[in-house]
Amino acid sequence: MLRVLNKEDARERILGASIDLFSRKGFAAARVSEIADCAGVNKALIYYYFKSKEDILDTLLGSIISHVSSASTEFIDTYIVPMVKDGRLDIVGDRFEFSDSEAMGYFQANMAKHYEKLVDYLLQNRAIVRILMSESLRSGKHGSSLFRVMELMDKNPGNPIYRSLHAADEDFEYNEDTVFFKFFFSWIPLISIAAYYDEYKEKNLLSDENMKELTLRSLEILVKGAQDRHFVVS
Amino acid sequence: MLRVLNKEDARERILGASIDLFSRKGFAAARVSEIADCAGVNKALIYYYFKSKEDILDTLLGSIISHVSSASTEFIDTYIVPMVKDGRLDIVGDRFEFSDSEAMGYFQANMAKHYEKLVDYLLQNRAIVRILMSESLRSGKHGSSLFRVMELMDKNPGNPIYRSLHAADEDFEYNEDTVFFKFFFSWIPLISIAAYYDEYKEKNLLSDENMKELTLRSLEILVKGAQDRHFVVS
Amino acid sequence: MLRVLNKEDARERILGASIDLFSRKGFAAARVSEIADCAGVNKALIYYYFKSKEDILDTLLGSIISHVSSASTEFIDTYIVPMVKDGRLDIVGDRFEFSDSEAMGYFQANMAKHYEKLVDYLLQNRAIVRILMSESLRSGKHGSSLFRVMELMDKNPGNPIYRSLHAADEDFEYNEDTVFFKFFFSWIPLISIAAYYDEYKEKNLLSDENMKELTLRSLEILVKGAQDRHFVVS
Amino acid sequence: MLRVLNKEDARERILGASIDLFSRKGFAAARVSEIADCAGVNKALIYYYFKSKEDILDTLLGSIISHVSSASTEFIDTYIVPMVKDGRLDIVGDRFEFSDSEAMGYFQANMAKHYEKLVDYLLQNRAIVRILMSESLRSGKHGSSLFRVMELMDKNPGNPIYRSLHAADEDFEYNEDTVFFKFFFSWIPLISIAAYYDEYKEKNLLSDENMKELTLRSLEILVKGAQDRHFVVS
DNA sequence: AATGAATGAGTATTCATTCAT
DNA sequence: AATGAATGAATACTCATTCAT
Secondary structure (H helix, E strand, O other), X not given: OOOOOOOOOHHHHHHHHHHHHHHHHOOOOOOHHHHHXXXXXXXXXXXXXXXXXXXXXXXXXXXXXXXXXXXXXXXXXXXXXXHHHHOOEEEEEOEEEEOOHHHHHHHHHHHHHHHXXXXXXXXXXHHXXXXXXXXXXXXXXXXXXXXXXXXXXXXXXXXXXXXXXXXXXXXXXXXXXXXXXXXXXHHHHHHXXXXXXXXXXXXXXXXXXXXXXXXXXXXXXXXXXXXXXXXXEO | OOOOOOOOOHHHHHHHHHHHHHHHHOOOOOOHHHHHHHHOOOHHHHHHHOOOHHHHHHHHHHHHHHXXXXXXHHHHHHHHHHHHHHOOEEEEEXXXXXXXXXXXXXXXXXXXXXXXXXXXXXXXXXXXXHHHHHHHOOOOOOOOHXXXXXXXXXXXXXXXXXXXXXXXXXXXXXXXXXXHHHHHHHHHHHHHHHHHHHHHHHHOOOOHHHHHHHHHHHHHHHHHHHHHHHEEEO | OOOXXXXXXXXXXXXXXXXXXXXXXXXXXXXXXXXXXXXXOOHHHHHHHXXXXXXXXXXXXXXXXXXXXXXXXXXHXXXXXXXHHHOOEEEEEOEEEEOOHHHHHHHHHHHHHXXXXXXXXXXXXXXXXXXXXXXXXXXXXXXXXXXXXXXXXXXXXXXXXXXXXXXXXXXXXOOHHHHHHHHHHHHHXXXXXXXHHHHHHHXXXXXXXXXXXXXXXXXXXXXXXXXXXXXEEO | OOOOOOOOOHHHHHHHHHHHHHHHHOOOOOOHHHHHHHHOOOHHHHHHHOOOHHHHHHHXXXXXXXXXXXXXXXXXXXXXXXXXXXXXXXXXXXXXXXXXXXXXXXXXHHHHHHHHHHHHHHHXXXXXXXXXXXXXXXXXXXXOHHXXXXXXXXXXXXXXXXXXXXXXXXXXXXXXXXXXXXXXXXXXXXXXXXXXXXXXXXXXXXXXXXXXXXXXXXXXXXXXXXXXXXXXXX
C-alpha cells in the first residue's frame, strides 16, 4: 500500500516495488497487484513493461549476476593475467607464488580493494541478493544462479576466467578443496551477510558501521587464513 | 506424479511428499494437490492430519529446529558445564582456558564428535534444511528460523545456554565478533552445504564420499583457526 | 443468469449451459463465468470436471462428430457393402447400378430412413451443430471439423468407408464433381438448416412441423435429382 | 507479425489486416493489437479511424451486404420489372411464364451473367464472406446478416424487391418452399463455397481453375433443376 | 480413515479503449 | 496523422480449504 510517487518513471518504480516485495515475501508469495499498488501504477502497466511476473525477476537477477561476473572477470584480467605475463606471479596448482614481496603486496592491496567494492555492491543491493539467494534454492530457471558465479571456477574451457588464467599460466589448475571452501566458506557467507543484513542488524542492535566493520574484519580473518595457505614469496 | 505407496502410514507419506515438494519448489510454490498426488492420498485427507498447509511446514521445521537446539544444549550441559564446575575449563570472555592439555584434548575430541554428528544429521535431513533456509529468507513466522539457533548465543537471560554458561562461569561473555563470525562463517556454511548438497555434488560430479570429506576437511580448517584464536592452555 | 437447477448432475448442467452459450455467442465470446451462472454451479467446479474452456468444446464437438461418422459407416456396412457382395448393386465410378428395381427400391427406402434419422439427430442437436459450424470457420483445432465428415469420401486408404466400398467393389471411385456437389449442396445445407433452424423458423413464423416438412421436401428434391443422375437399373 | 507496409494508406491497411484476422480467428478471438501489428500501425491509430473494434466489423460487413443487395435489386429492376411491364414475363405464384422462348432465352442469359458476376464477387471477397458467415451464427447485431439477403424475398411491403415485383405483377407471390430451398440450397452453398474455398482447395489439391469450374458446374445443375420447375413458356 | 464434490477468494494476465503530446 | 503510456474491467484459471458421506 506504500505509494512511492516521484518523477522516476513507472518502469523503475515497478522494479523497485518488486525488489522490495520479492525480497520480503519471496517471488512466489509476492502478488503482482501488490507490486502495482506499491509502485503506484496500474496493474496492467506492469505487463506493458514486462512480459510476466517472472520477467521482472529475470531482469532483477540478470543485472546482479552480470555485475558480479564482470567484476570478477575484470579483476582477473586487470591484475592476475598481467602479473603472470610479467613474471611477477606464478600459479602452481592453486598456489600463488609471487616473485617478491613487493609483488605480493601490490596484489594483496588490489585484491582487498576489489573485495571491498564487491562487499559494498552486495550490501547496497542486498534486497536483490536476498532474492537471488531465495531463488537459488528453488529448482527451475534461477535454481543454480548462485553457482553461476562459481562457474567462473569451472575447469570448463568455455569459462572465460579459466581460459584467461590457463592461457596466462599453464600450471594453473583449480583445486577441488579450494573451490569447495571458497564457495561455501567465502562466497556463501558474503552473500548471506547481504541477505540477512537487516535482520541481523536489528536482532543484535547494530549500526551500519558495526555491520560493515564486522563484515570486513571477518573477511580479513578468512582471507588471511587463505593467503597463509596459498600465497608464497619465492 | 511420483507415487510412493508403501505401508508407512498416510501421515508419513504426506510429510515425505511435502519435504520433497517444499524443498524443490519452495513452500509458497508447492501445491497441496501435488502433495496429495505425490503422497498417493486424497487431498482432503491432508486436512484430516494437518490443520493447514502451513501446519505441515511447522511440523517439518519444528522437528529440525528442536533437534539442533537440544543437541547444542546437550553438548553444553554434558561437556562444558561440568568442566567449568570441575575447574578444568575457565571461560574468559570468548576464550576457553583449559587447566591442562589433557582437558583440552578431551574437550576437542568430544566437540569434534558433536560436530560430526551435527553434520551427519544436517546432511541426512538436507531437504528439510533447504526448506528451513528458504523460509528463513521470507518474512513471517519462520522468517528468523535460522537465527533461532544463534539465539543460543544471545546474552538474553531467557536463553538456557547463556544461563548455563553464565551460571557455571561468571566471566563468560559472548563476543560480538565471535558471534558474527560463528553465524556467518560457520553456521551458514554448514547449513548451505546441506541445502546445496545435491546441486553441488551433481555439478562437480562428486560422490557422497567426496562431499562428506570436503565438508569435514573444510570444517577442520575453520575449527582449527578458531581454536588457535580461542583455546588456551594455562 | 437463467438457473437450471435439477437433479441431473453438475457436469451435465455445465455441458448444457455451454451448448446454450457457445451456440448463441460463439465459443470465444462465451464466458466461463456465464456458463457457471447458467449451470448453477461454482465457477471452479467447471475446472473440476473439465481441463479448460476448450476441453468443454472438444467434448461437445467430439460427441457429434463421432455420432455422425459412425452413423455413416454403419449405413454403408449394413446396406451398401452386403448388396454389392450379393450382386444386387454394382458401383461404376460414382454410378449405382442395381440388379433390378426391387433392389433399387430396397436401397432407396433404407437410404431415406437413414437420411431421416440423420436429419432428426442434427435437428435435435442443432445447438451443437451450430457450434460445429461456427468453429469450422475458425483456423485451429476444430477448423476442419466440417470436413472430417467429408473425409469419409476421401480416396485415402486410411478411410474406412473408402476401404469398405473399394473392397466390396473394385470399380468404385469417388468423382470430383460428386464429392464437391455432395459437400456443398447436400451436407452444408443440411448442417445449415440445423444451425439456422431457430432463426429461420422465427423469422418466417413457421412451426416445427413446417420446418421438418420443408427440410424433408427439399432433401427429396435434391436426392431425386441425384438419383436420376446416379441410380440405374440394369 | 506479417507487416504490410506499402503506400496504401493506414486505414486501408487496418481494414486489410482486420479482414485477414477476423476471417482466420473470428471477430471475438481477433485482437486489436494484432490488427495493429499486422497493419504496421500504432494501436491507437485504429481508434483514430474507427470508433471501435466493432466499427471495423460493421464497415466490412456493410460493404459486402450492400453490394450483394444492390446487385440483386439492380438485376430485378433491370431485367425482371421491364419484362413484366413489357408483357414478355408473367409471374404466377413462384412460376415465371415467358411470352415466348426468345424472352426466356434473353432472361436466362442475363440471369446466368448475373450469377457469374455474383460468384466472382463472392469468391474475390471470400475472406469477408467468411466473416459474414461466422458472424451470422452469433446472436447480436450481425446475427441475421445472412438473412438480410433473403429478406429480399420477404412478403414485407417494406422490402423494395417485393414492392417492385408486386407492383409490376399483382399475381406475384413468394412460395414458402421456394424461399426455403433457395436460401438453404442455393444461397448457403454459394456463401459456403466462398467461405470454405481455401480449405477445400487445399484439402483436395485443386487449382483456382478447378474450383471455379466445380462451382459453376454445380450451380448449373441447381439452376437447371429450378428452371425446369419454375420457368414456363406459354 | 478416507474421498469425490464443491467453493470463496484470489491470481496472473489480457484487452479494448483513452490520454497526452 | 501518429504514438508511447496508461487504465478499468474483465478473463480464464487456481488454490487452500471444507462438506457430506
